[in-house]
Amino acid sequence: MSEPVARSPIEPAPPVLVVDGWEVSGRRAQAGLTLTDCTPLAKLQVRAPIGGRAAAELAVPFGRAVRDPGGTLTAGSGPGEWLLLAAPGRGPVLAARMDDLAARCPGELVTATDVTHGRALVRLTGPPAAGVLAKVCGIDITEPITPDGAAFRTAVAAVATDVIRDDTGGVPSYLLHCERSSGAYLFGELLAAGGEFGIEIDGFTTEGT
Amino acid sequence: MSGQTSAMRLPPQPGEVINRGEPVEFTWNGRPVRGYAGDTIVSALAAAGERVFSRSMKYHRPRGLLSASFHDPGCMVQVGDEPNVRGAHRLAADGIVVTSQNTWPSLRLDAKAVNGLAGRFLTAGFYYKTFMRPRFAWPAYESVLRRFVNAGTVSPGTAHLRPEKRHAHPDVLIAGGGPAGMAAAISAARAGASVLLVEEEHALGGHLRWGSEADLAVLAELTGLVAAEPGIEVLTDAVALGRYDGNALAILERRHGGAETERLIRARAKTLVVAPGLIERPYVFAGNDLPGVMLSTAVRRLINLYAVKPGQRAVVLTANPDGDAAVADLKRVGVEVVRVEDARLGGDIVAATGRAGVRAVQVADGTSIACDLLVTAVGWTAPTSLLNASGDRPVYSPQAARYFPDAARLPENVLVTGGIAGDGSVEELTGHAAAVGAEAARRAARTAAAWIAATPTARPAAGTGAEESVRPIPELPVDAHPELFAGRTNGFVDFSEDVSAKDLRAAVAEGFRGAELAKRFTTATMGPLQGKLETVNTVAVVAAATGATIAETGTTTWRPPYVPVTLAALAGRAFEPVRYSPMQPWHDAHGAVPLVAGAWIRPDRYGDAAAEAANVREHVGIIDVTPIGKLDLRGPDVPKLLNLLYVNKWSKLEIGRVRYGVMCAEDGVVLDDGVTGRLGEEHYLMSTTSSGAATIWEWAENWLQTEHPDWRVHVTPVTTAYASMNVAGPQARRLIERVTKDVDLSNEAFPYMHVRTGQIAGVDDCVLWRIGFTGELSYELHVPAGYGLHVWQTLLDQGADLGIHAFGVEAQRILRLEKGHFIVGQDTDGLTRGFSAGLDWAIKLDKDDFVGKPELAWQAAEGSGPRLVGLQPVDPSVVPEEASLIMEGGSIVGRITSSRMSPTLHRSICLAQVEARLAGPGTEVTVRLPDGRLIAATVMPQHAHVDPDGGRMRV
């Protein structure tokens, strides 16, 4: 039997590499607007009572996303719902941390579900990123409504998608997170929408995730 | 006509928009025509001396330029495969192929023009009064009528266009880029608003563009100021199609990326400013549709924008300064103005005569004057479309002879300015507009603040001070204007539909005594101009005929879209999400025939479905069942939820067990089914049907959030977190043993209807369910989705010597029918309550509560409804098609819900719904096949045709 290799729903653009047990694209884009399949990142969905103690300890309100010093991005993805994103393979560590949190909050139902394999995740980066999103999403992608650190769920190309504004070095950047089986479709729609802005696929690396 | 360009082309004009350094050439009915960049198709043709561009709908009368704008009924042409192009708006371009519409054999010699002679018989609505006898003759009449359709043609070869849309969120959206719209935009932008300024013409400026040198100077200044404001986005050749609830506006960009490709912008405006200006109204008199009869704005556009001389000898009817300006323009470019009839002084036009164009005009004093151009300037129509959609009901002013918005009815987020709001000098209009723009910005800021405060992603507004006070908006003067609608002779009210004033009066006389009824009867305003030129004249003629005032008669509603819009622009990319399983690359590579199941694309079969099914019974098969709905359930109150949603009992499900369950809706109708397994103390995994996955998730959330918010349960959809595959057949255990670690697969350790977790093919955290939809020994494997393809391939590799083959949905349907498992929505329908589906064994009426319990209790007591039964035709070779009816005499007493030829039994097998009295085992029923033959079939003791005792699943 061969070694298991994990695959994203989005077919990697050649050259194909294996990074952290995942098949990924090794392409390096030069364009000012890029789209990267970040599906290998560990993804954890956490649920806890609205306004409870666990919610207070998580310390990220619904609608905002915060990156901790360890690099884990915690997004308040819904009322009583959080999405944790971290480097590939970190899922069990995050889950253990959530188990600890649950233990500290007796009487509260705090659960964590590893959705690494259940969701697709892509990153759209570049100054025209908002212009791309405006073609596939009805939310006002302007500074006062969705500044850096905004987290919201809405329809993107008719797919329910968590959108997290996570600028990189002052350049607008958005993480888009959807249910796995629609990932290839969403990726294709973003590429199409980015066409007029010269979008290019950029391969996945573990740095800066 | 030859390819010459110059017949009517004037020397350079101060405001001309043509680029004489850039000639363009296209064909018109096969002949070459030259114009300049900036020309419209029709201005280029007019410059070349052409006057007739189409034939009218009913009488095939020659038609020429009337308004020289988008809204010109006589200038509809075919461009390539595009029908109904507005030739007086569409820019001329190199190489386009332009043809006239509705003409045969040619534009000049149109055979159907003989209809004109029959005009006295073809009165409005004549077709309602004839052709009804004999009854069977109508199709013949109809086919003749259809030949008279006045329109362009569609081509089956036109590609499927998918122009992309975009969303916009302007603070202030300004519909109309004339002087008022520009002034409003500048002022709103200076107040800090983001502005989207939308102009229908090819450039900003409105009437200033074809105005005097002074107008051009104002235009230049405003254009510069607009360009200097970074907060203003300008769209030209774009139009607000409609205003919808929530102040949402559909904006159509007609040109994009240098091409004639329409695309849509969905704009959510915090404030809408309506500044569309006014549309010049035609006058109704005999001969008013002859080529050479033009509106004053048309001649001014031709002269000043396109440097085209509209005629040689002109008569002008003027009732306003714009008519006077047209006279001045005509004189300036050397048109002989032989008569000016001033309506303010009692002047009038009685009739125009001619055949292919105006030859003479009879004026008020009875004189007949030879001319080739008749210009009318008799007043204005307010295009109130966006206001109608905002709930406004415009009010008629007899003094100004036009409609005005009813300011009291306008919602807070809609403002008006420009000609639609009043008259006045350019300074007065731009002053009004500037005040409107500032007020629009203020209201938008207030809305923005409220939205920011309500949105959790938003950055809290930085210490806004006291709210700005309301900006006063000055009143615009309203100029007196004579009421001129229909003159003393009969002429066309609706040019597109060939409806005359006489037709409208006849309609009123026949009882159609209101604008709406008369409109419907005559079809006035129903054509491609959507009433822009015709509505007010229609109302005026109906008012006169009924003896009511225009105000009493009201107006017709302007329905969106404001201008016709291509289906491609509306559709856009038409987002249609599709879903694939992780194993799709394998399916593609192995010839899977796709099955479209909602958003999912699944393998229906790879080859012969019956052989795939037989292989499962004989050896082992594997099917991709990823779309099966899967919900991860956590929390101490999960059993309460399961007991509520399912009709059967769940309190005592042990860890490691799975159980089949059925859900009904509150009306007792079967909703969904599936199995739920208990993975841990407070951890369950529920499966649903593929099509029910989203529904059941919402169903569970609905009960939890609205009825039982105190229950501690978390429901997480994990349908695609797992790649799901079912390995079924006598060799299934041998295969699974080869790839599984740490799970004892023996029948004793892991019996039927149990669940285990473990490692498969080197992949951790896999879930194994021992269940049997196919009726065979089978394991349903749920594998972390990223490894789905790996596990699938490994199973096929490791099972090669065991005879493994992949099977598709069709083989699964055969297998499950052999086993007698029903499919919700196929064997049940929208009225099938639990007991009708044969769920007597599952429904536990002794539970305190579950969804649909009362209806099921009453069904149990009454014994009502049909019953689902296993059924076998007496002749084993006949497979009655699904939906074949079961008959008793002439009455329908049931139907076949599923049927197949069983590869295992080599006979036809069915599930059927029959009336309860016929459901007893051994009952013989009569099935009516689609071809009408009647066959006998026998009701079976149970649903299962193969292995009714279930021995094969339990080995």
Added chain:
Amino acid sequence: MRTSTNGHRQSPGRSHYPARYSAAELFRRGLVSEAWPPAWQQQPMKGSYDVVIVGGGVHGLAAAYYLAANHGITDVAVLDKGYMGSGGSGRNTAILRSNYLTPEGVRFYDRSVQLYQRLATDLDYNVMFSQRGHLTLAHSDASLRTMRWRAEVNKVEGVDSEVIGPAEIKQLAPFLDVSPAARYPVMGALWHPPGGIIRHDAVVWGYARGASARGVHIHQNTEVTGIDVAGGRVRGVRTSRGDIATPVVLNATAGWSTLISDMAGVTMPVMTSPLQAAVTEPVKPFLSTVIVSGTLHVYISQTDRGELVFGASVDPFTSYSMRGSLEFIEGLAGHVLELMPALGKVRLLRQWAGLCDMTPDFSPIMGKTPVDGFLVDVGWGTYGFKAGPVSGEAMAQCIASGQTPDIIAAFGLERFGEGALVGEKGAAAVGH
């Protein structure tokens, strides 16, 4: 005198048309320039009528016409708050068919098609019924199965319907994309030759003219503001133009039917939602059949004027708004192009909305109510226009005889209390 199909002798409700319509008369009047007389009379409103019908659409006017023509009951007033046909009758997409799913539905709508077939001659008014055939596309095996179910029930009831395959579909409608590569591939269709389109306004006007000629009063711009009920029975109606005493009120409204029934104290299982429609600019005729796709929520026909008329399913929430929505025309256009990709350059000209009273089982509510003398002909969802003639005929018979005719027995209000819903719910989809 002739016998109506319901077995009732036609009473002396003869017409007194001021002018018969025919080609010869059209020609004569054209020659001598003689105007046509009014198609109907404007009568003063009386203080009492034997029957008051609320709603001057095809249902109300047909009921009035058949009351007069079949039963000799002519002391009838038809009230409409707007102009005649201003509600659903003038806002539907004028598609007729009888290929329903249940035997009771098929019989009922088949009777309607029969009446429509002879309506032009019955009413002396060309309603332009064009029986060009009706295709309901199936994009999945489940919907194909439902098509076959409908076809089988239709055949048993003697209605012409059959399931056909993509090749035959392509012949009937060459612009359809029937390739397997389509996003929603066409797997087959229910072909129903008797289906077609009609001129909806003409039906309204024809009935109005026929009713008026038999003595019925039609009061437009007359809004009902209340219904007087005493001792469990109807006594009269109050209107914006005065009160009317009457023992019989028929609620034949659509959209506002719950509001009218509320006035009589009758609560109904009805939810009102807009149904939107749109029409394109004309193009030369290329489509001769009616095309319906339940999966894509769209139906398409081309009028004799060349316009494409589009409809869809009702809006996804309750509302009395008739303003129309952007997402409707966007979705509609997308779905039309999925079916006929070459129509991208055709322009949509106008959109509008009507109101539909949706019942839980996609079937109407007809007949008597717990209030004596208050009858309903409501809950017509998206299929009211198709049923105009048969509903008028049946409600007239119900009023005249005091008995519920068999043909509408399945559609009584009581079925909801009995949990005996009509089986059209069995295959609920877009129903055109």
Added chain:
Amino acid sequence: MILLPCPWCGPRAATEFAHIGEVSVRPDPGSATPAQWRGYLYLRANPCGWTSETWYHRMGCRRFIKVERHTETNEVRSATAAGVAEVPGTGAGMTEIPDATAGARAGGAEIPAGGPAR
């Protein structure tokens, strides 16, 4: 493009939501008569005016919310969270204007047993 003021997410296009229907009260399934139960299943107030109804924010927060909407203008005057005492944080859209009339008539209405005679 109606804008629904989701108490959680802020104003969003109505197309992101599923309309669940008029707020209704579920009778006690143990004691409900057929008339009561079928009234709950089928009868609706269906007012032309203000109504109280449930929407589900399918594309957003996935919460069920209670909305006061005018069925003719589609204007929304309040939207509140279902099953939660209050929305922490923004307090968005929490203004609730009680309206005793909307939805009251159908609430608990019964279908007349047997209906009229045929």
